[in-house]
Amino acid sequence: MSEIVTAGILVIGDEILSGRTKDKNIGFIAEYLTNIGIDLKEVRVVADEESDIIAALDALRHRYDYVFTTGGIGPTHDDITADAVAKAFGVGIDHHPEVVARFKERWSEQDLNEARLRMARIPDGADLIQSATILAPGFKIGNVIVMAGVPTIMQAMMDIVAPKLKSGVRMLSESVRANAREGDVGGPLREIAKAHPDTVIGSYPFLDDEKKPNTNLVVRSRDPEKLAAAMNAVKEMLAGLNVTTR
Template identity: 85%
Template sequence: MSDIVTAGILVIGDEILSGRTKDQNIGFIAEYLTNIAIDPREVRVVADDEDAIVEALDALRGRYTYLFTTGGIGPTHDDITADCVAKAFGVGIGYHPEVVARFRERFSEAELNEARLRMARIPDGAELIQSATIIAPGFKIGNVIVMAGVPSIMQAMMDIVAPKLKSGVKMLSDTVRANAREGDIGGPLRAIAAAHPETMIGSYPFLDEDRKPNTNLVVRSRDPEKLQRAMGAVKQMLAELNVTK
Protein backbone atom coordinates (compact mmCIF):
# COMPACT_ATOMS: atom_id res chain seq x y z
CA MET A 1 0.00 0.00 0.00
CA SER A 2 3.00 2.30 0.26
CA ASP A 3 3.65 2.23 -3.48
CA ILE A 4 2.31 4.75 -5.96
CA VAL A 5 0.20 2.88 -8.52
CA THR A 6 -0.13 4.56 -11.92
CA ALA A 7 -2.28 4.13 -15.01
CA GLY A 8 -2.44 5.12 -18.63
CA ILE A 9 -5.67 5.35 -20.62
CA LEU A 10 -5.79 4.48 -24.32
CA VAL A 11 -8.92 5.37 -26.30
CA ILE A 12 -9.13 3.66 -29.67
CA GLY A 13 -11.35 4.70 -32.55
CA ASP A 14 -11.57 6.82 -35.69
CA GLU A 15 -14.99 8.01 -34.53
CA ILE A 16 -13.47 9.71 -31.48
CA LEU A 17 -10.80 11.50 -33.49
CA SER A 18 -13.30 12.66 -36.11
CA GLY A 19 -15.61 14.07 -33.44
CA ARG A 20 -18.52 11.94 -34.60
CA THR A 21 -18.58 10.21 -31.22
CA LYS A 22 -18.02 12.31 -28.10
CA ASP A 23 -15.86 10.46 -25.60
CA GLN A 24 -17.55 9.73 -22.28
CA ASN A 25 -15.02 7.24 -20.97
CA ILE A 26 -11.88 9.21 -20.12
CA GLY A 27 -13.43 11.25 -17.33
CA PHE A 28 -15.21 8.24 -15.85
CA ILE A 29 -12.09 6.08 -15.82
CA ALA A 30 -9.90 8.87 -14.43
CA GLU A 31 -12.30 9.60 -11.57
CA TYR A 32 -12.84 5.91 -10.87
CA LEU A 33 -9.10 5.24 -10.66
CA THR A 34 -8.47 8.28 -8.48
CA ASN A 35 -11.11 7.07 -6.05
CA ILE A 36 -9.39 3.68 -5.68
CA ALA A 37 -5.92 5.21 -5.21
CA ILE A 38 -4.58 4.63 -8.72
CA ASP A 39 -3.05 7.71 -10.34
CA PRO A 40 -4.04 8.37 -13.97
CA ARG A 41 -0.91 9.80 -15.62
CA GLU A 42 -1.52 9.89 -19.37
CA VAL A 43 -4.30 9.65 -21.95
CA ARG A 44 -3.89 8.88 -25.64
CA VAL A 45 -6.45 8.68 -28.42
CA VAL A 46 -5.45 6.72 -31.51
CA ALA A 47 -7.08 5.75 -34.77
CA ASP A 48 -8.15 2.27 -35.83
CA ASP A 49 -4.67 1.67 -37.18
CA GLU A 50 -2.65 -1.39 -36.22
CA ASP A 51 0.75 0.29 -36.08
CA ALA A 52 -0.58 3.21 -34.02
CA ILE A 53 -2.39 0.95 -31.55
CA VAL A 54 0.55 -1.43 -31.06
CA GLU A 55 2.97 1.48 -30.61
CA ALA A 56 0.72 3.08 -28.00
CA LEU A 57 0.18 -0.23 -26.21
CA ASP A 58 3.90 -0.89 -25.96
CA ALA A 59 4.71 2.64 -24.81
CA LEU A 60 2.01 2.97 -22.16
CA ARG A 61 2.05 -0.55 -20.70
CA GLY A 62 5.76 -0.21 -20.10
CA ARG A 63 5.44 3.19 -18.48
CA TYR A 64 2.60 2.64 -16.01
CA THR A 65 1.38 0.02 -13.55
CA TYR A 66 -1.80 -0.49 -15.57
CA LEU A 67 -3.05 0.44 -19.01
CA PHE A 68 -6.79 0.72 -19.61
CA THR A 69 -8.07 0.67 -23.19
CA THR A 70 -11.54 1.39 -24.54
CA GLY A 71 -12.93 0.71 -27.99
CA GLY A 72 -12.25 -1.60 -30.87
CA ILE A 73 -13.56 -4.93 -29.54
CA GLY A 74 -16.85 -4.99 -31.44
CA PRO A 75 -17.99 -7.03 -34.48
CA THR A 76 -16.92 -4.83 -37.39
CA HIS A 77 -13.86 -4.94 -39.63
CA ASP A 78 -12.22 -1.95 -37.94
CA ASP A 79 -12.50 -3.49 -34.44
CA ILE A 80 -8.88 -4.62 -34.28
CA THR A 81 -7.92 -3.97 -30.66
CA ALA A 82 -7.75 -7.66 -29.66
CA ASP A 83 -5.48 -8.46 -32.62
CA CYS A 84 -3.24 -5.51 -31.77
CA VAL A 85 -2.98 -6.54 -28.12
CA ALA A 86 -2.02 -10.07 -29.18
CA LYS A 87 0.64 -8.64 -31.50
CA ALA A 88 2.00 -6.32 -28.78
CA PHE A 89 2.34 -9.25 -26.37
CA GLY A 90 3.63 -11.65 -29.01
CA VAL A 91 0.90 -14.23 -28.42
CA GLY A 92 -1.65 -15.96 -30.58
CA ILE A 93 -5.34 -15.14 -30.76
CA GLY A 94 -8.30 -17.42 -31.27
CA TYR A 95 -11.94 -18.09 -30.52
CA HIS A 96 -12.34 -18.51 -26.75
CA PRO A 97 -14.46 -21.64 -26.18
CA GLU A 98 -16.26 -20.20 -23.16
CA VAL A 99 -17.26 -17.09 -25.07
CA VAL A 100 -18.35 -19.09 -28.10
CA ALA A 101 -20.52 -21.28 -25.85
CA ARG A 102 -22.16 -18.18 -24.37
CA PHE A 103 -22.80 -16.82 -27.84
CA ARG A 104 -24.43 -20.08 -28.90
CA GLU A 105 -26.80 -19.78 -25.93
CA ARG A 106 -27.61 -16.18 -26.82
CA PHE A 107 -27.78 -16.26 -30.62
CA SER A 108 -29.39 -18.57 -33.15
CA GLU A 109 -27.19 -20.28 -35.72
CA ALA A 110 -28.30 -17.71 -38.30
CA GLU A 111 -27.48 -14.82 -35.97
CA LEU A 112 -24.09 -16.20 -34.93
CA ASN A 113 -22.36 -14.95 -38.03
CA GLU A 114 -18.69 -14.21 -38.65
CA ALA A 115 -19.03 -10.64 -37.44
CA ARG A 116 -20.43 -11.63 -34.03
CA LEU A 117 -17.87 -14.41 -33.66
CA ARG A 118 -15.12 -11.79 -34.00
CA MET A 119 -16.05 -10.66 -30.49
CA ALA A 120 -15.12 -14.13 -29.19
CA ARG A 121 -11.52 -13.80 -30.37
CA ILE A 122 -9.31 -13.37 -27.30
CA PRO A 123 -5.48 -13.28 -27.07
CA ASP A 124 -3.96 -16.45 -25.69
CA GLY A 125 -3.52 -16.34 -21.91
CA ALA A 126 -5.89 -13.42 -21.34
CA GLU A 127 -8.38 -13.37 -18.46
CA LEU A 128 -11.97 -12.62 -19.44
CA ILE A 129 -13.85 -9.61 -18.05
CA GLN A 130 -17.48 -10.67 -18.24
CA SER A 131 -20.71 -11.06 -16.35
CA ALA A 132 -24.22 -12.34 -16.98
CA THR A 133 -25.21 -8.93 -18.38
CA ILE A 134 -22.16 -8.49 -20.66
CA ILE A 135 -22.55 -10.46 -23.89
CA ALA A 136 -19.12 -9.78 -25.42
CA PRO A 137 -16.33 -9.75 -22.83
CA GLY A 138 -13.33 -7.56 -22.34
CA PHE A 139 -10.10 -9.09 -21.13
CA LYS A 140 -6.97 -8.54 -19.10
CA ILE A 141 -3.53 -9.64 -20.20
CA GLY A 142 -0.43 -8.66 -18.28
CA ASN A 143 -1.07 -5.14 -17.01
CA VAL A 144 -3.42 -4.22 -19.88
CA ILE A 145 -7.17 -4.07 -19.27
CA VAL A 146 -9.13 -4.07 -22.54
CA MET A 147 -12.70 -2.77 -22.34
CA ALA A 148 -15.60 -1.86 -24.58
CA GLY A 149 -16.07 1.62 -25.97
CA VAL A 150 -19.79 1.75 -25.15
CA PRO A 151 -19.85 3.71 -21.85
CA SER A 152 -22.41 1.57 -20.00
CA ILE A 153 -20.57 -1.65 -20.86
CA MET A 154 -17.17 -0.14 -20.06
CA GLN A 155 -18.44 1.01 -16.67
CA ALA A 156 -19.70 -2.49 -15.87
CA MET A 157 -16.29 -3.88 -16.83
CA MET A 158 -14.54 -1.40 -14.52
CA ASP A 159 -16.67 -2.64 -11.63
CA ILE A 160 -15.64 -6.22 -12.40
CA VAL A 161 -11.91 -5.64 -12.75
CA ALA A 162 -11.38 -2.99 -10.05
CA PRO A 163 -11.41 -5.33 -7.01
CA LYS A 164 -8.53 -7.31 -8.55
CA LEU A 165 -6.24 -4.30 -8.97
CA LYS A 166 -3.61 -3.21 -6.50
CA SER A 167 -3.83 0.33 -5.20
CA GLY A 168 -1.46 2.79 -3.61
CA VAL A 169 -1.68 5.55 -1.05
CA LYS A 170 -4.74 7.66 -1.81
CA MET A 171 -4.24 11.22 -2.98
CA LEU A 172 -5.89 13.65 -0.54
CA SER A 173 -7.22 17.03 -1.58
CA ASP A 174 -8.63 20.22 -0.12
CA THR A 175 -10.30 23.12 -1.92
CA VAL A 176 -10.76 26.78 -1.09
CA ARG A 177 -12.60 29.49 -3.00
CA ALA A 178 -10.23 32.35 -3.65
CA ASN A 179 -12.71 35.15 -4.33
CA ALA A 180 -10.04 36.47 -6.67
CA ARG A 181 -9.06 36.18 -10.30
CA GLU A 182 -6.24 33.87 -11.35
CA GLY A 183 -4.12 36.80 -12.39
CA ASP A 184 -4.40 38.30 -8.90
CA ILE A 185 -2.96 35.25 -7.18
CA GLY A 186 -0.61 33.73 -9.76
CA GLY A 187 2.57 35.20 -8.29
CA PRO A 188 2.06 34.36 -4.60
CA LEU A 189 0.60 30.97 -5.52
CA ARG A 190 3.76 30.12 -7.45
CA ALA A 191 5.83 30.95 -4.36
CA ILE A 192 3.65 28.72 -2.18
CA ALA A 193 3.97 25.85 -4.65
CA ALA A 194 7.77 26.23 -4.63
CA ALA A 195 7.81 26.21 -0.82
CA HIS A 196 5.72 23.01 -0.68
CA PRO A 197 7.24 20.78 -3.38
CA GLU A 198 5.60 17.57 -2.15
CA THR A 199 2.14 18.93 -2.80
CA MET A 200 0.32 19.77 -6.02
CA ILE A 201 -1.48 23.09 -6.15
CA GLY A 202 -3.93 23.87 -8.94
CA SER A 203 -6.08 26.88 -9.78
CA TYR A 204 -9.39 26.45 -11.57
CA PRO A 205 -11.17 29.58 -12.84
CA PHE A 206 -14.96 29.83 -13.02
CA LEU A 207 -17.72 32.42 -13.20
CA ASP A 208 -19.38 32.83 -9.82
CA GLU A 209 -23.04 33.38 -9.04
CA ASP A 210 -22.66 37.06 -9.97
CA ARG A 211 -21.08 36.07 -13.32
CA LYS A 212 -17.76 37.47 -12.13
CA PRO A 213 -14.36 35.77 -12.60
CA ASN A 214 -13.40 33.67 -9.60
CA THR A 215 -11.01 30.84 -8.82
CA ASN A 216 -11.02 27.61 -6.85
CA LEU A 217 -7.64 26.59 -5.44
CA VAL A 218 -7.02 22.88 -4.91
CA VAL A 219 -4.14 21.42 -2.89
CA ARG A 220 -3.31 17.72 -3.24
CA SER A 221 -0.92 15.50 -1.32
CA ARG A 222 -0.67 11.95 -0.01
CA ASP A 223 0.61 13.28 3.32
CA PRO A 224 -2.18 14.90 5.40
CA GLU A 225 0.23 17.09 7.37
CA LYS A 226 1.89 18.47 4.22
CA LEU A 227 -1.54 19.04 2.74
CA GLN A 228 -2.61 20.97 5.82
CA ARG A 229 0.53 23.14 5.85
CA ALA A 230 0.24 24.02 2.17
CA MET A 231 -3.46 24.80 2.45
CA GLY A 232 -2.72 26.95 5.49
CA ALA A 233 -0.26 28.95 3.42
CA VAL A 234 -2.82 29.34 0.64
CA LYS A 235 -5.51 30.56 3.03
CA GLN A 236 -3.08 32.98 4.65
CA MET A 237 -2.14 34.36 1.24
CA LEU A 238 -5.81 34.84 0.38
CA ALA A 239 -6.52 36.56 3.69
CA GLU A 240 -3.62 38.97 3.16
CA LEU A 241 -4.76 39.62 -0.43
CA ASN A 242 -8.27 40.49 0.73
CA VAL A 243 -6.93 42.80 3.43
CA THR A 244 -4.88 44.79 0.94
CA LYS A 245 -7.68 45.20 -1.61
Protein backbone atom coordinates in the same frame (compact mmCIF):
# COMPACT_ATOMS: atom_id res chain seq x y z
CA MET B 1 4.14 5.06 2.43
CA SER B 2 2.96 2.55 -0.14
CA GLU B 3 4.27 2.78 -3.66
CA ILE B 4 2.59 5.04 -6.17
CA VAL B 5 0.58 3.09 -8.75
CA THR B 6 0.23 4.68 -12.18
CA ALA B 7 -1.97 4.19 -15.22
CA GLY B 8 -2.55 5.38 -18.76
CA ILE B 9 -5.65 5.31 -20.94
CA LEU B 10 -5.70 4.44 -24.62
CA VAL B 11 -8.91 5.43 -26.40
CA ILE B 12 -9.29 3.69 -29.76
CA GLY B 13 -11.60 4.71 -32.55
CA ASP B 14 -11.92 6.82 -35.69
CA GLU B 15 -15.32 8.00 -34.45
CA ILE B 16 -13.71 9.71 -31.45
CA LEU B 17 -11.13 11.52 -33.57
CA SER B 18 -13.73 12.63 -36.12
CA GLY B 19 -15.96 14.06 -33.39
CA ARG B 20 -18.88 11.86 -34.40
CA THR B 21 -18.77 10.18 -30.99
CA LYS B 22 -18.08 12.25 -27.89
CA ASP B 23 -15.92 10.37 -25.40
CA LYS B 24 -17.62 9.70 -22.07
CA ASN B 25 -15.12 7.21 -20.72
CA ILE B 26 -11.99 9.20 -19.88
CA GLY B 27 -13.55 11.22 -17.08
CA PHE B 28 -15.23 8.18 -15.57
CA ILE B 29 -12.03 6.11 -15.56
CA ALA B 30 -9.97 9.03 -14.23
CA GLU B 31 -12.29 9.56 -11.27
CA TYR B 32 -12.59 5.82 -10.65
CA LEU B 33 -8.81 5.40 -10.53
CA THR B 34 -8.35 8.40 -8.25
CA ASN B 35 -10.87 6.94 -5.82
CA ILE B 36 -9.02 3.62 -5.59
CA GLY B 37 -5.53 5.10 -5.29
CA ILE B 38 -4.21 4.84 -8.84
CA ASP B 39 -2.69 7.91 -10.50
CA LEU B 40 -3.77 8.50 -14.10
CA LYS B 41 -0.74 9.96 -15.86
CA GLU B 42 -1.56 10.02 -19.54
CA VAL B 43 -4.36 9.65 -22.08
CA ARG B 44 -3.89 8.92 -25.78
CA VAL B 45 -6.46 8.69 -28.56
CA VAL B 46 -5.62 6.75 -31.71
CA ALA B 47 -7.42 5.75 -34.88
CA ASP B 48 -8.44 2.23 -35.87
CA GLU B 49 -4.98 1.59 -37.30
CA GLU B 50 -3.16 -1.49 -36.09
CA SER B 51 0.32 0.02 -36.15
CA ASP B 52 -0.84 3.11 -34.25
CA ILE B 53 -2.60 1.03 -31.61
CA ILE B 54 0.46 -1.17 -31.10
CA ALA B 55 2.86 1.79 -30.90
CA ALA B 56 0.71 3.64 -28.37
CA LEU B 57 0.07 0.51 -26.35
CA ASP B 58 3.75 -0.38 -26.16
CA ALA B 59 4.64 3.14 -25.08
CA LEU B 60 2.04 3.20 -22.33
CA ARG B 61 2.37 -0.34 -20.97
CA HIS B 62 6.12 -0.01 -20.51
CA ARG B 63 5.74 3.34 -18.76
CA TYR B 64 2.84 2.75 -16.36
CA ASP B 65 1.61 0.01 -14.03
CA TYR B 66 -1.68 -0.33 -15.91
CA VAL B 67 -3.12 0.61 -19.27
CA PHE B 68 -6.87 0.81 -19.80
CA THR B 69 -8.09 0.69 -23.39
CA THR B 70 -11.60 1.49 -24.58
CA GLY B 71 -13.12 0.77 -27.97
CA GLY B 72 -12.51 -1.54 -30.88
CA ILE B 73 -13.73 -4.90 -29.53
CA GLY B 74 -17.06 -5.03 -31.35
CA PRO B 75 -18.22 -7.09 -34.35
CA THR B 76 -17.27 -4.87 -37.29
CA HIS B 77 -14.27 -4.94 -39.59
CA ASP B 78 -12.63 -1.94 -37.93
CA ASP B 79 -12.80 -3.48 -34.45
CA ILE B 80 -9.16 -4.53 -34.40
CA THR B 81 -8.12 -3.86 -30.82
CA ALA B 82 -7.89 -7.52 -29.79
CA ASP B 83 -5.67 -8.35 -32.77
CA ALA B 84 -3.44 -5.34 -32.11
CA VAL B 85 -3.06 -6.23 -28.43
CA ALA B 86 -2.16 -9.83 -29.34
CA LYS B 87 0.53 -8.59 -31.73
CA ALA B 88 1.86 -6.13 -29.15
CA PHE B 89 2.33 -9.01 -26.70
CA GLY B 90 3.57 -11.42 -29.36
CA VAL B 91 0.87 -14.03 -28.71
CA GLY B 92 -1.73 -15.77 -30.83
CA ILE B 93 -5.43 -15.01 -30.88
CA ASP B 94 -8.38 -17.33 -31.34
CA HIS B 95 -12.04 -17.84 -30.48
CA HIS B 96 -12.31 -18.42 -26.74
CA PRO B 97 -14.38 -21.59 -26.16
CA GLU B 98 -16.11 -20.20 -23.07
CA VAL B 99 -17.19 -17.08 -24.92
CA VAL B 100 -18.34 -19.06 -27.95
CA ALA B 101 -20.43 -21.26 -25.66
CA ARG B 102 -22.11 -18.19 -24.17
CA PHE B 103 -22.81 -16.83 -27.64
CA LYS B 104 -24.43 -20.11 -28.66
CA GLU B 105 -26.77 -19.80 -25.70
CA ARG B 106 -27.74 -16.31 -26.86
CA TRP B 107 -27.90 -16.71 -30.63
CA SER B 108 -29.12 -19.37 -32.98
CA GLU B 109 -26.64 -21.03 -35.33
CA GLN B 110 -27.92 -18.81 -38.12
CA ASP B 111 -27.55 -15.60 -36.10
CA LEU B 112 -24.12 -16.51 -34.75
CA ASN B 113 -22.38 -15.22 -37.84
CA GLU B 114 -18.75 -14.37 -38.48
CA ALA B 115 -19.19 -10.78 -37.32
CA ARG B 116 -20.54 -11.76 -33.90
CA LEU B 117 -17.90 -14.44 -33.52
CA ARG B 118 -15.25 -11.74 -33.91
CA MET B 119 -16.16 -10.62 -30.38
CA ALA B 120 -15.13 -14.04 -29.07
CA ARG B 121 -11.56 -13.71 -30.30
CA ILE B 122 -9.29 -13.32 -27.28
CA PRO B 123 -5.46 -13.20 -27.18
CA ASP B 124 -3.82 -16.35 -25.83
CA GLY B 125 -3.25 -16.20 -22.08
CA ALA B 126 -5.65 -13.31 -21.43
CA ASP B 127 -8.13 -13.36 -18.57
CA LEU B 128 -11.74 -12.60 -19.44
CA ILE B 129 -13.61 -9.62 -17.99
CA GLN B 130 -17.21 -10.74 -18.06
CA SER B 131 -20.36 -11.20 -16.05
CA ALA B 132 -23.89 -12.44 -16.53
CA THR B 133 -24.90 -9.01 -17.82
CA ILE B 134 -21.97 -8.56 -20.22
CA LEU B 135 -22.37 -10.61 -23.38
CA ALA B 136 -19.11 -9.85 -25.17
CA PRO B 137 -16.21 -9.77 -22.68
CA GLY B 138 -13.23 -7.56 -22.28
CA PHE B 139 -9.93 -9.07 -21.19
CA LYS B 140 -6.76 -8.45 -19.24
CA ILE B 141 -3.36 -9.47 -20.49
CA GLY B 142 -0.21 -8.45 -18.65
CA ASN B 143 -0.84 -4.96 -17.33
CA VAL B 144 -3.32 -4.07 -20.09
CA ILE B 145 -7.07 -4.01 -19.43
CA VAL B 146 -9.09 -4.04 -22.66
CA MET B 147 -12.65 -2.77 -22.33
CA ALA B 148 -15.62 -1.84 -24.48
CA GLY B 149 -16.16 1.66 -25.79
CA VAL B 150 -19.86 1.72 -24.88
CA PRO B 151 -19.88 3.63 -21.55
CA THR B 152 -22.36 1.43 -19.68
CA ILE B 153 -20.48 -1.74 -20.61
CA MET B 154 -17.10 -0.19 -19.87
CA GLN B 155 -18.31 0.92 -16.44
CA ALA B 156 -19.49 -2.61 -15.63
CA MET B 157 -16.09 -3.94 -16.69
CA MET B 158 -14.31 -1.45 -14.41
CA ASP B 159 -16.34 -2.73 -11.46
CA ILE B 160 -15.25 -6.27 -12.26
CA VAL B 161 -11.55 -5.63 -12.74
CA ALA B 162 -10.97 -2.97 -10.05
CA PRO B 163 -10.86 -5.31 -7.01
CA LYS B 164 -8.00 -7.22 -8.64
CA LEU B 165 -5.80 -4.18 -9.19
CA LYS B 166 -3.03 -3.10 -6.86
CA SER B 167 -3.36 0.43 -5.57
CA GLY B 168 -1.36 3.00 -3.67
CA VAL B 169 -2.17 5.64 -1.10
CA ARG B 170 -5.12 7.72 -2.22
CA MET B 171 -4.52 11.30 -3.27
CA LEU B 172 -6.39 13.60 -0.89
CA SER B 173 -7.60 17.03 -1.92
CA GLU B 174 -9.10 20.21 -0.52
CA SER B 175 -10.35 23.24 -2.41
CA VAL B 176 -11.06 26.86 -1.61
CA ARG B 177 -12.73 29.62 -3.59
CA ALA B 178 -10.27 32.48 -3.89
CA ASN B 179 -12.70 35.27 -4.75
CA ALA B 180 -9.80 36.67 -6.75
CA ARG B 181 -8.60 36.53 -10.30
CA GLU B 182 -6.08 33.87 -11.21
CA GLY B 183 -3.48 36.50 -12.04
CA ASP B 184 -3.85 37.99 -8.55
CA VAL B 185 -2.86 34.75 -6.82
CA GLY B 186 -0.41 33.31 -9.37
CA GLY B 187 2.75 34.76 -7.83
CA PRO B 188 2.15 33.95 -4.16
CA LEU B 189 0.70 30.56 -5.11
CA ARG B 190 3.96 29.70 -6.85
CA GLU B 191 5.88 30.45 -3.66
CA ILE B 192 3.53 28.27 -1.62
CA ALA B 193 4.03 25.41 -4.06
CA LYS B 194 7.80 25.71 -3.72
CA ALA B 195 7.51 25.67 0.08
CA HIS B 196 5.32 22.56 0.04
CA PRO B 197 6.96 20.21 -2.49
CA ASP B 198 4.99 17.15 -1.39
CA THR B 199 1.73 18.72 -2.50
CA VAL B 200 0.21 19.54 -5.87
CA ILE B 201 -1.47 22.94 -6.06
CA GLY B 202 -3.69 23.96 -8.92
CA SER B 203 -5.70 27.03 -9.84
CA TYR B 204 -8.85 26.83 -11.92
CA PRO B 205 -10.44 30.04 -13.20
CA PHE B 206 -14.18 30.38 -13.74
CA LEU B 207 -16.88 33.02 -14.04
CA ASP B 208 -18.97 33.39 -10.89
CA ASP B 209 -22.72 33.97 -10.67
CA GLU B 210 -22.17 37.64 -11.40
CA LYS B 211 -20.09 36.79 -14.50
CA LYS B 212 -16.96 38.05 -12.78
CA PRO B 213 -13.60 36.24 -13.03
CA ASN B 214 -12.91 34.04 -10.03
CA THR B 215 -10.62 31.14 -9.15
CA ASN B 216 -10.85 27.83 -7.33
CA LEU B 217 -7.62 26.71 -5.67
CA VAL B 218 -7.08 23.00 -5.11
CA VAL B 219 -4.39 21.40 -2.97
CA ARG B 220 -3.61 17.68 -3.32
CA SER B 221 -1.37 15.41 -1.29
CA ARG B 222 -1.20 11.84 -0.05
CA ASP B 223 -0.15 13.07 3.40
CA PRO B 224 -3.04 14.66 5.35
CA GLU B 225 -0.70 16.77 7.52
CA LYS B 226 1.15 18.17 4.52
CA LEU B 227 -2.15 18.80 2.80
CA ALA B 228 -3.40 20.74 5.82
CA ALA B 229 -0.20 22.78 6.07
CA ALA B 230 -0.30 23.79 2.42
CA MET B 231 -4.01 24.63 2.55
CA ASN B 232 -3.44 26.79 5.63
CA ALA B 233 -0.72 28.62 3.72
CA VAL B 234 -3.11 29.17 0.83
CA LYS B 235 -5.81 30.53 3.12
CA GLU B 236 -3.33 32.83 4.86
CA MET B 237 -2.23 34.12 1.47
CA LEU B 238 -5.83 34.80 0.47
CA ALA B 239 -6.46 36.55 3.78
CA GLY B 240 -3.53 38.82 3.00
CA LEU B 241 -5.24 39.73 -0.27
CA ASN B 242 -8.28 40.83 1.75
CA VAL B 243 -10.55 38.23 0.21
CA THR B 244 -13.00 35.89 1.91
CA THR B 245 -12.41 32.16 1.56
CA ARG B 246 -15.59 30.21 1.05
